[in-house]
Every structure is written in C-alpha cells, then in structure tokens.
Amino acid sequence: MSDKSSNQMWGGRFAAGNSDIMQAINASIDFDQRMAAQDIAGSRAHAAMLGATGIVTPNEAEAMREGLLTVLSEIETGKFPFSKELEDIHMNVEARLKEVIGEPAGRLHTGRSRNDQVATDFKLWVRDQFDAVDAALVRLMQAFLGQAEAGADWVMPGFTHLQVAQPVTWGHHMMAYVEMLARDRSRFADARARMNTSPLGSAALAGTGFPIDRDMTAKALGFDRPTANSLDAVSDRDFALEFLSCASICAMHLSRFAEELVIWSTAQFNFVRISDEWSTGSSIMPQKRNPDAAELLRSKIGRIFGANVALMTVMKGLPLAYSKDMQEDKEQVFDAADNLMLSLAVMDGMVRDMTANVEALEAAAATGFSTATDLADWLVRELNLPFRDAHHVTGALVAMAEKQGCDLPDLTLAQMKSVHDQITDDVFGVLGVHNSVASRTSFGGTAPSEVRKQIAAWKEILE
DSSP: OOHHHHHHHHOOSSOOOOHHHHHHHHHHHHHHHHGGGHHHHHHHHHHHHHHHHHSSSSSHHHHHHHHHHHHHHHHHHHHOOOOGGGOOOHHHHHHHHHHHHGGGGOOOTTOOOHHHHHHHHHHHHHHHHHHHHHHHHHHHHHHHHHHHHHTTSSSEEHHHHEEEEEEEEHOOOOOOOHHHHHHHHHHHHHHHHOOOEEEOOOTTTTEEEESSHHHHHHHHHTSEOOOOOOHHHHHHHHHHHHHHHHHHHHHHHHHHHHHHHHTTTTTTTTTOOOGGGOOOOSSSSSTTOHHHHHHHHHHHHHHHHHHHHHHHHTTTTSSSSOOGGGGHHHHHHHHHHHHHHHHHHHHHHHHOOEEEOHHHHHHHHHSSTTTTTHHHHHHHHHHHHHHHHHHHHHHHHHHHHHTOOGGGGGHHHHHHTTOOTTGGGGGGSSSSHHHHHHOOEEEETTSSHHHHHHHHHHHHHHO
C-alpha cells in the first residue's frame, strides 16, 4: 500500500510506502488522540512564541493559533477525520491545520521536533491527571470523615492477623484511611511539582539554532521553567513513572478497604451493609447480595500495578535520547489513570452509602478477650506489677476464661484472686469495651475524644 500522506509529512527519505503491518505497529493515533487538547495547547503556545521572536510573522502566528482552535473544535465535536497514515496526533493536527490555513501551517514546526512535542503533550496530560486525582482524593477523604464523625463513639474490634486484638472505635478505623489517602495526596503533589518543567524547544535532542524563547512557552503552558538539558528532556518519562508509582500505592490503599468491605459484608461478620447500588445478585440464589463493586475495585488494582511494571520495563534499557520504544508509554498510563479514577469514584460511592451494623460491631468488639491488654495495663498501673508479670497474670486469666467458655468480664472476683490475690473489684471498670476505647487518649489513639480532634483538624485542612 502506498503511504503518500505519511511520506509527505516526514520527508522524502523513503521512496516506498509502509506496509499495512508496519503501519499497524508504528501508528499511535488510536490512543494518542487523547492528548489532542494538550497537543493543540502546546502548538498554540509555540506559535505565539514564534511570532513574538520574529521567527514567523505576527500574521502567520495568529493564523496558526486561530486555525488550531478550529481543529480543536472539530476534534471536540467528533468531526475530525483521524488518519492512521499520519501516524500520531501531532501529524494529524498539523496536516489538518494546513488544510485550514494553508502554507503558514508548514512553519509551525520550526524550532521543535516531535520528540519534544510529545514529551510536552504527555507531561501536560499527566499533569491534568495529577490534578484530577487530587480532587478525587479530597472527595474520598471527606466521605471517610463523614463516616468517622457519625461513628466516633461506635465500638468495634480492632484486628491484627485478622484476629480480634483490642477494641477500637469505628471513627478511628475510618480515620486510618484518611491518613493513608493524605499520604497519597502528598506523594502526587510532590511528583507534580517535580515534573512541572517544559520540554518544548528541546527539539529532537540537541536544542535548536532558532532564537526561540523557551521561558515564554513554559510560562504559557503553566510550567515553572524550561528543562535544562535537551537530551534528558526528550528521553525523560520519570513523570509518568512517578504517576504510576503514586497511583499504585494509592490503589493498594483502596484495595485494602475493598477487602475489608468484602469481609465485613459477609453474614459471618455482618459489620456493614453495602447499598444495592454497589451490590449485585446471583442468577440462581435469590438471597445473595454480592459486593461486586468492592471485588471489581480490588481486581482493577492489578492493572495499575501492571502498568507501573510495564513502563519500567520499557524504559530500563534505553540509551539516550528518544527511542521508538517510548511510544509504549501512553497506553499504560492512560489505562492506569482511567482505572484509578474509576476506582476512586466507586470507593467514594461505597463509603458514602455503606451502613454500619452498630450492634454487631459492639458485640464483636467484646469477643476474643479484646480487653486483655486493658487488664494487663490495670495490673501495672494499680498493683505496680512489672508489665511482663502483668502479661503472665493476664494470660493465666485468659486461659481460665477459655476453659470455662466465657470472656474476661464474666469471671468472678474470686476466680481472678485465685490467680493474683491483690486484684480488686476496680478491675471490672476497665474490662468493658467502651471503657477500653475511652482510656486510649494518647495522641492518635482510638478514644472518641481523640478521634473528634482528628476529624476537626482534617475538616479544616480539606475545607
């Protein structure tokens, strides 16, 4: 098949056209058209700079900028005829611009290359994703805050090894995810600040001899400054890797809560009810309410992890500067960004809609000798026992309760005195789950008073 259009775009070096198979592996327009808005923004900034520096006439620069708006409008309204023969979004836009404004379109590429153009486009696209993710994280943090505020006093079991450990409050558990998501926000913000330099004007790899103004284009596109090394600028994909790394950690946090929702919504736990909006039924078992949204979210995370590994693998062996391997960067990031945003939206909906079974939470909190640590602490505090001795006494009392099929508060004072004769009636004041959580008033502890302080602090931060 003849590839005349493509040959016209990138020169007369190749007399024969590409085969269909070569076109299939070489063309990226099917996916990089997602960067159309960023590509046109970069080109409009470049055109304005070319006019300001006298590289093109003011009239030519204005024609380019207005023509590019026409092209953008066609793309946004679905009227743009994307062509695989033109390979990518850059050539598709430039070819259409020539049809719209004629000869001045051929001057647009002065002082730049597709190498710095795609790096700029991709940075702009990824930067937009950083901002979108941050907004979604704020919404999700607010959803967890709402749950924490509603249940600051509700008692539930805290787990280690998925075994009942100590009583905690529902609010405390919800606030743990606020802290996780806050770290995610911090990571994304840190990566965004580091990537905010403009590659535009680095050209193919060595810069250009034209008197371009890279500070002007950087400022126009919202970058802090131009990149300082043209070789690095066109070969850098650290910003995409950092986005995927941050996305992977964030996705892991979402998956952890999705797993808890799957467990908590079982009949055996019965801690929460996930609303019908986020559940499905069974084709043959009418009683079933399956937490499919949580399960799907849990599995989506694998795609984000996979994208991170895939792009690291693409980049690991590349010499400077640009190699065509780097065309494989975008699909990984696009897919990961889509799935992260979907996962954040799903989690936000589930958290806002879920209903806690307060009675079941409290009943479970009192099982598994969850106040054993409170008993040991009381022995240290009131009887001045060394903690290791208190630990031993408590262990003996737990063994006694296990043997009798009861919990610690159900033992009589006489039974407790048979293990340590200095124990008094006061011990029963620390064995209730509400007393237990109320006593945990250390900074960051589970006491309702501490949870409410943290809720108030985070509300102020997020508002």
